[in-house]
Amino acid sequence: MIQIEHSQSGDIITLRASGTLTKADYDAALPEIENAMTLAKGPLHMLIRLEDFHGWEIDALWKDLTFDLKHRGEFGSIAVVGDTKLEEWGVWLSSFFAKSEVRYFSFEAEDDARSWLEKT
Template identity: 35%
Template structure:
């Protein structure tokens, strides 16, 4: 499940993922991305993972398609989690986007929020 937890400033999307992400979860984010792009801004995404187990196959496919379609539209991505594989995902994403991607542990989520909002 993907829950929108806050929109702190005009170009930041903040979400919390738990369990498995499905195609419908990823589809929730797409209009938010376009609302930011329509204002002429780049997207910043705070992505918190707690009890997150990954994606089902249609969800993974939808996420990959969205990420590649918008690879140049992201400015910063803060990945916040508590598993080594989640940190690896953050590293894996770097060649596919121009965004600055940073991984934070769950106990550093306030630092991640400050970083995503900083210039």
């Protein structure tokens, strides 16, 4: 499941990803993310919170990758908050392919993640 929360400034959104993500999750979330990109005063920053995250179904992964490629370079900074070494490693690896600055934070450092996004 993907849940989206919008900040009051409109320049930061929080994506809460939990369980195994499906194509239906992306079909519901992507138009809202694109709308937030349009409404943002500058590049849209994202905080992605991985809560009991189990990955993607293959169709969902494909939808995620094509969305990322379509909008490569259009996002501001991206903070990923999680709780496993595998998630941290995945963020590190994906940072090589992103034009945006991507950083990983533990759940205990979520306030630091939000502060970092507000400063970028």
